[in-house]
Amino acid sequence: MVSIDTSGIDELIEARPMEFECHSCHETNSRALGWMRKRHETHCDSCGELIVLGTADLRAQMRNTERLLRALSEQLTQQLSHSRANWAR
Ligand SMILES: [Zn+2]
Numbered sequence: 001m002v003s004i005d006t007s008g009i010d011e012l013i014e015a016r017p018m019e020f021e022c023h024s025c026h027e028t029n030s031r032a033l034g035w036m037r038k039r040h041e042t043h044c045d046s047c048g049e050l051i052v053l054g055t056a057d058l059r060a061q062m063r064n065t066e067r068l069l070r071a072l073s074e075q076l077t078q079q080l081s082h083s084r085a086n087w088a089r
Pocket of ligand 1 (some may be wrong): 022023024025026044045046047048049070
């Protein structure tokens with residue numbers, strides 16, 4: 001069995017940018033997932049309006065992004081293990 005180091009996936013997920021729209025000026029703001037997890041609110045880059053990060057919508061979006069990235073990482077890991085096993089023949 002070929003083992004692949006996947007310890008970097010958590011850092012990748014934490015660094016993944018999440019986008020959300022300002023309810024005041026409708027500009028799109030972007031913050032790292034890990035950063036958003038530790039905060040309850042932020043200010044719009046464009047107009048400075050307070051943006052609440054703890055809404056159900058945003059939390060669901062964060063969970064979905066994390067789930068997608070983990071599924072992708074598992075797929076890649078499986079494919080890499082498979083190719084390496086073939087090369088080793
Ligand atoms: Zn704004």
